[in-house]
Amino acid sequence: MKRILYIFGLVVIAATSCQKLDESPQSFISPENFYKTRNDAIAAVSAAYAPVRNNGFVTRNYAILGEITTDNMFPLPNNNDRVQLDNFVHTPTNGILRETWQNFYQGISYTNFVIDYVPNIDMDVALRDRLVGEAKFLRAFYYYHLVRLFGDLPLMTTALASLDKLTYPKRAPKADVYVQIIKDLKDAEGILPNGYTGADQGRATKGAAQAFLASVYLTQKQYQLAAGKAAEIMNNPALGYGLWDSYIDVYDIKNEFGKEAIFDAQFLSGPSGQGGNLIAFFAQENNAVGGRGFGSFQPTVELYNSFNANDVRRTVFFTKGTDNKWYCNKWIDADAKTENQSDNNYPLMRYAEVVLTYAEAYNEVNVPVDNNEAYKAVNLIRKRSGLPNLSGLTQAQLRDSILNERRLELCFEGQRWFDLVRTDRLVSTMLAKGSANVKDFHVLFPVPQFEIDLNPNLKPQNTGYPQ
Structure with missing residues (x-):
């Protein structure tokens, strides 16, 4: 899909979060008049991918929110929004939080149009179903990031067909959001192919849906389900995943669609303007x-x-x-x-993460025995790293060791904050490493004030932040 240049000018103008709209726009095109052909469907899905890579300029917000807010990285002190996040003094007016919220809700809006309107297009059924499956995967991807960052969310699963139907939704409980995420990922899992060739490489696959399902289950502490879903990936050679022997190969551009890449934010050098930085x-x-x-x-x-x-x-x-x-x-x-x-490309899900998810989840539901499945999985990562096998640990010790392997293996890839939060270690870890301002409420970010000003139904603000 790196050759499918991202389409930003989708002719259907969608309300992405709660933005001010002209009450009598001159250029609004009814979705019924747009979603007519195979090319319309493909264009709509291509647009729905754009927010994956537009999470901040050149995808930088994944690293800012996932790494700068942790013990992995710190920012150059030339940007107040980043410094606030690093020092745990961020407020609802933080521009990075607003940018992230709006970007992912834009993606959700795009996917809702695809899911609602593409099934009505007279076109090849297999392609049509696959495109809808991609949209469901993307909607789950966007909601999964938002719910972990902000907690309760407006849960919008239908397209805004006309501006006179614009509403100002309340925030749904995060449990409801997770139900929708899991449903969308399961739907995508049942529709998407194992892989693609040519220009379609990089699109959402069955394996990507399964990998994010495993991640969702791990986040929700549904360890049996997480281990089972990760095992499905690891035990299915048809998906084509595996670990490169060398770490140079993992990040080599020539291998960007190789056996360890599951889902990436994609960039393309050259005159197209799609290059990264x-x-x-x-x-x-x-x-x-x-x-x-x-x-x-x-x-x-x-x-x-x-x-x-x-x-x-x-x-x-x-x-x-x-x-x-x-x-x-x-x-x-x-x-x-x-x-x-x-x-x-910037990796958003690698096979190594699936292996570590399996190790962690298996350990949570089984007493450690040397060379059991948890040990085997984490030791795959350690072997490639040139480290000796782990053995003889208690369950708690193995838990700590696996989390440490995640930190080392996935550093700079936007995962650390999520791992610290889901394991209830953010505050203790950051206090121990000198972040005096971190508080219990920092396991969520504040809803952007700009959004609350436009939609008061988003109140109350998350605990600990100015109301």
Whole structure:
């Protein structure tokens, strides 16, 4: 799908969150007049993918909210919104939170149009069903991020057919949101193919739906279901997943649709304007990466020191700058000589995460016995890292070890905050590492004030934040 350039100008104008709308617009096209052909359906689904990569400029909000807010990274102090998040003094007016909320709700709006209108198009049935399955996967993906970030949410599952039907929804309990996420992922799992070829590579697959289902179950502490779903992926060779032997291969551009990639935010170098620039945010300030490195997101020294000296990941994941500081080195594109030309995808689900999900979930429902399934899974990751097998641990010790492996393996990939929150370790971890401002209520972010001003039905604000 990297060759399917993202379509931003979808002619149906949808209300994505609660934005002010012209009460008598001159250019509104009824969806009944747009969703007519096979090409309309494909264009609509292509548009629905756009917010995957538009979560902040060049996808940077995944790293900001998932890493800067943790013990993994800290920001260059030149952006107040990022510094607020790093110091746990963020408020409902934080621009990054508003941007993230609006982007994912835009995606939900796009998917709702596809799900409501594409089934009525007279076209190839198999393709039509697949496109709807992709839209259901994407809707679940967007809601899954939102519900973990903000808790209770407006749960909108139908398209805004006309502006006179615009409503101001209340927030549904997060339990209801999870029910919808699971339903959409199960529907997608039953429809989507194992994989694609050519220009369609990178679209949502059966394996992607299963992997996110396993993640959802893990987040909800439904460990038996999480282990079972992860095992389905690991035991199904038809899906084509596996671990690369070398970490260089994991992040090599030539392998971006390879056996470890399950779902990515995609970028395409060249004149199309679809190139990435996240490598510049990770690079040392004012170096040559991506035209000019920004130095915006820097690893903590504590994270670097958490890697064993024999861990090969340390030499691959980090590079030392001329300022003698460590920087993220997971993604490299030597051809990206100017801004927004990087060809690197940003992983949102890797096979290694599925393996670690299986290890964690299995351990939660089984007493550890050396070389049982939990040990086998986590030791797959450790073996590739050049580390000895784990053995002889209590259940609690193995739990801690698996969480640490997740931290090391998935660092910089936007997962750390979610892992700390779902394991009830955010506050204790950050306090122990010097973040004096962190409080219990920081396991959720505040609903953006801009959205509350437009839709007072979003009140009350999340606990701990200004009402």
